Amino acid sequence: MSKYCEMIKTATTCYLLGRLVRQRHHASRRRPSYQEVAVCSALLTVMMEEEEFELTEDLDAILHLTPEVQLAIEQVFPSQDPLDRADFNAVEYINTLFPTEQSLANIDDVVNKIRLKIRRLDDNIRTVVRGQTNVGQDGRQALEEAQIAIQQLFGKIKDIKDKAEKSEQMVKEITRDIKQLDHAKRHLTTSITTLNHLHMLAGGVDSLEAMTRKRQYGEVANLLQGVVNVLEHFQKYMGIPQIRQLSERVKAAQSELGTQILADFEEAFPSQGSKRPGGPSNVLRDACLVANVLDPRIKQEIIKKFIRQHLSEYLVLFQENQDVAWLDKIDRRYAWIKRQLVDYEEKYGRMFPEEWCMTERIAVEFCHITRVELAKVMRTRAKEIEVKLLLFAIQRTTNFEGLLAKRFTGCTLTDTAPGPKRPESPLAPTNPFLEDEPGEDGSGEKDEDLTRPRKPKAPDNPFHGIVSKCFEPHLYVYIESQDKNLGELIDRFVADFRAQGPPKAGTEEGGAVLPSCADLFVYYKKCMVQCSQLSTGEPMIALTTIFQKYLREYAWKILSGNLPKSNSNSGGLTISSLLKEKEGSETAKFTVDELCLICSILSTAEYCLATTQQLEEKLKEKVDKPLVERINLTGEMDTFSTVISNSIQLLVQDLDAACDPALTAMSKMPWQSVEHVGDQSPYVTSIIMHIKQNVPIIRDNLASTRKYFTQFCIKFTNSFIPKFINHLFRCKPISMVGAEQLLLDTHSLKTVLLDLPSIGSQVLRKAPASYTKIVVKGMTRAEMILKVVMAPHEPPVVFVDNYIKLLADGNPETFQKILDMKGLKRSEQSSMLELFRQRLPTPPSGADTGPSLSFSTPTPEQESSRIRRLEKLIKKRL
Numbered sequence: 001m002s003k004y005c006e007m008i009k010t011a012t013t014c015y016l017l018g019r020l021v022r023q024r025h026h027a028s029r030r031r032p033s034y035q036e037v038a039v040c041s042a043l044l045t046v047m048m049e050e051e052e053f054e055l056t057e058d059l060d061a062i063l064h065l066t067p068e069v070q071l072a073i074e075q076v077f078p079s080q081d082p083l084d085r086a087d088f089n090a091v092e093y094i095n096t097l098f099p100t101e102q103s104l105a106n107i108d109d110v111v112n113k114i115r116l117k118i119r120r121l122d123d124n125i126r127t128v129v130r131g132q133t134n135v136g137q138d139g140r141q142a143l144e145e146a147q148i149a150i151q152q153l154f155g156k157i158k159d160i161k162d163k164a165e166k167s168e169q170m171v172k173e174i175t176r177d178i179k180q181l182d183h184a185k186r187h188l189t190t191s192i193t194t195l196n197h198l199h200m201l202a203g204g205v206d207s208l209e210a211m212t213r214k215r216q217y218g219e220v221a222n223l224l225q226g227v228v229n230v231l232e233h234f235q236k237y238m239g240i241p242q243i244r245q246l247s248e249r250v251k252a253a254q255s256e257l258g259t260q261i262l263a264d265f266e267e268a269f270p271s272q273g274s275k276r277p278g279g280p281s282n283v284l285r286d287a288c289l290v291a292n293v294l295d296p297r298i299k300q301e302i303i304k305k306f307i308r309q310h311l312s313e314y315l316v317l318f319q320e321n322q323d324v325a326w327l328d329k330i331d332r333r334y335a336w337i338k339r340q341l342v343d344y345e346e347k348y349g350r351m352f353p354e355e356w357c358m359t360e361r362i363a364v365e366f367c368h369i370t371r372v373e374l375a376k377v378m379r380t381r382a383k384e385i386e387v388k389l390l391l392f393a394i395q396r397t398t399n400f401e402g403l404l405a406k407r408f409t410g411c412t413l414t415d416t417a418p419g420p421k422r423p424e425s426p427l428a429p430t431n432p433f434l435e436d437e438p439g440e441d442g443s444g445e446k447d448e449d450l451t452r453p454r455k456p457k458a459p460d461n462p463f464h465g466i467v468s469k470c471f472e473p474h475l476y477v478y479i480e481s482q483d484k485n486l487g488e489l490i491d492r493f494v495a496d497f498r499a500q501g502p503p504k505a506g507t508e509e510g511g512a513v514l515p516s517c518a519d520l521f522v523y524y525k526k527c528m529v530q531c532s533q534l535s536t537g538e539p540m541i542a543l544t545t546i547f548q549k550y551l552r553e554y555a556w557k558i559l560s561g562n563l564p565k566s567n568s569n570s571g572g573l574t575i576s577s578l579l580k581e582k583e584g585s586e587t588a589k590f591t592v593d594e595l596c597l598i599c600s601i602l603s604t605a606e607y608c609l610a611t612t613q614q615l616e617e618k619l620k621e622k623v624d625k626p627l628v629e630r631i632n633l634t635g636e637m638d639t640f641s642t643v644i645s646n647s648i649q650l651l652v653q654d655l656d657a658a659c660d661p662a663l664t665a666m667s668k669m670p671w672q673s674v675e676h677v678g679d680q681s682p683y684v685t686s687i688i689m690h691i692k693q694n695v696p697i698i699r700d701n702l703a704s705t706r707k708y709f710t711q712f713c714i715k716f717t718n719s720f721i722p723k724f725i726n727h728l729f730r731c732k733p734i735s736m737v738g739a740e741q742l743l744l745d746t747h748s749l750k751t752v753l754l755d756l757p758s759i760g761s762q763v764l765r766k767a768p769a770s771y772t773k774i775v776v777k778g779m780t781r782a783e784m785i786l787k788v789v790m791a792p793h794e795p796p797v798v799f800v801d802n803y804i805k806l807l808a809d810g811n812p813e814t815f816q817k818i819l820d821m822k823g824l825k826r827s828e829q830s831s832m833l834e835l836f837r838q839r840l841p842t843p844p845s846g847a848d849t850g851p852s853l854s855f856s857t858p859t860p861e862q863e864s865s866r867i868r869r870l871e872k873l874i875k876k877r878l
Helices: 002-027 034-049 051-062 067-076 090-097 102-131 135-214 217-232 241-268 281-293 296-310 312-317 327-348 358-380 387-407 468-474 476-500 515-534 538-562 575-579 592-622 625-630 634-668 682-701 706-730 736-754 769-790 796-807 812-822 826-839 865-877
Strands: none
Touching (some): 135 241, 241 281, 241 296, 296 312, 312 327, 312 358, 327 387, 358 387, 358 468, 387 468, 387 476, 387 515, 468 515, 476 515, 476 538, 515 592, 538 592, 538 634, 634 682, 634 706, 682 706, 682 736, 706 736, 706 769, 706 812, 769 796, 769 812, 796 812, 796 826
């Protein structure tokens, strides 16, 4: 289609050009001018609108395409040729070919090119048309061939389907007889099997009744099991009277066997009197095999009667009123049952089947009886129970329960034995609650054995608490004893601390954790493990309460009670004494030993905080799940955190107080009479001296707790810098030279504070970013204050603007202090304050208005020559 359009447009253009050329050449023998070409183009346009170009209008109407079709053509046949455009205009195209009058010189060449293009288009169209001549015929022929092929394919499919149906019918006819034979064979086999089972059942029932009367239990055991199995095949035939009669005979035989076997056991082991020494053990052994097949109640009755008769002697020997029934002779109970179990194995071990676990059942029943009897005795004689006696009885009882766990599996216990606990992940051995715990038998490990490799944890004892549960109501005696022991332990810690004194500086104890702390938590661990072996219920909660009580007492009596008391008297220095002071001549308020003591208490409190958290986790693991929520040592951990905070505050106050006299001396110096800028002032030297005295000692003693040393540095900086700025405001009036000297001193203090964490250390460490930010922010404010003081106050507008830019402080009181430092008169200050209020930027609507406003702090555009000279001086000194 695009070729047709291009051909028509090209022919139209050629026609117009040819007509124009012929008219002009016939009219005159000269070339047309540019104006004439334009006129001709306009005339051609008018003529095309008239009837003379009706053919062209018809062509345009025929070739008018919708925008969608035109867009599709452009996508399929992309072209940059103007003749291919949908909005092609012949006049514009001619004007494009001949833009100037001189370009008409090659009009013949253009016409020839267009004619050549027309001929090529004709050839292409002719080729395409000829190529499409036979397309329709070839398509029809291909369609007919496809239809014929489809018809042949359908015919073949139909033939295959017919043959398959015939084959299927033939197979059905062949296998019809075979299926009938299969059904007949299956029914015949079932009938024969059922008749055989019926014959076996009838004969077995007769034999069973005869053997029952003769007490032939050995043959009955095997026969009865077979009869019961055969009878299961006739469950669906119970509607037949003969089958139902045989089933009732089997039940009657089973009932008779059960009654007969119980009578035989009652005769062999009467409830009253002594056991028959030579009973019919073989007959009873076979009777036990028969009881396995009978109703389980028969088996349970036999076991119950035998165990009751076997333990009847125990109830008589250890009655509540007997002397051997008390706790101090509890070993005799366990020795008696051991002898009885050995005697049972020798006499009756082979009489009962192994799966009955008679030995374990006897031991378990003994434990139940012992628990009840001990509970009665302890209720009656509760006032006689002492801690040592109670622990002795519990120890012997838990040892016996451990022995049962080694000997038996616990399969006869009614309660499911708890599964093994999850193994705990190994933790650092410095904390007593992170070490291996003693075994279930109560034998603890020595301290030197704690570093040995861990052994695989043994599975839980299924017999744990089977007897020792009776001691739980009386464990208050143990809890009260531990309360008393811990109280005595705390008192001993206090006495030892007073006798030995605080740790000395320069020794291994200086700044280290107090030994009493480790002793306390080791004792806690011992109590916790011991109590968990006794009970994991309410006694553990009571013990936790005792732990909480003495953790608080340790924190207040040992830690907080031994912190040095700070002295409020600052012992200020006079200006003359400060100026004459030599380095090292003044000591801090706390001695070096006192500083070491504070650091040691801080380290101990941190150890107690971490260990208390581990203690809480261990207690939650030991206690029963419903009671876990009642274990909470958060208050005690907060107490140790308070001790840590107080210790850091004492260190800060000590260093802060040591610097107070120097700051006081700074505020009293005559800064107005300073004539030249020299080295750093004596008060700066004094402050640096105190810092170099205290900080290395504190850092070395807090080497194991770096985070708290960092907190100390931050707190000291937050306390010192505001105090320094307040004393800076007291320095008034200040001359220009005095302000320069103060700025130099401020820069020296800023440098020292930035190096505070590593001052006096051979190992240089970069200070934490949070600390550096605090120092830079605070000391930069002090420098800006001095820069404002150094700036001239004339003209006032410039001075006020510089103040706002440098300090970014909208508080009039701060501005008033700056004016006082400059030594301005009250009249000048009033005008300055009024101007300051006028020059303050208006805060945005909705913002909180207050005495302090936040402004940007750009570098001032112009500074005085004195400020520049001071900066050069500082750089030179650095």
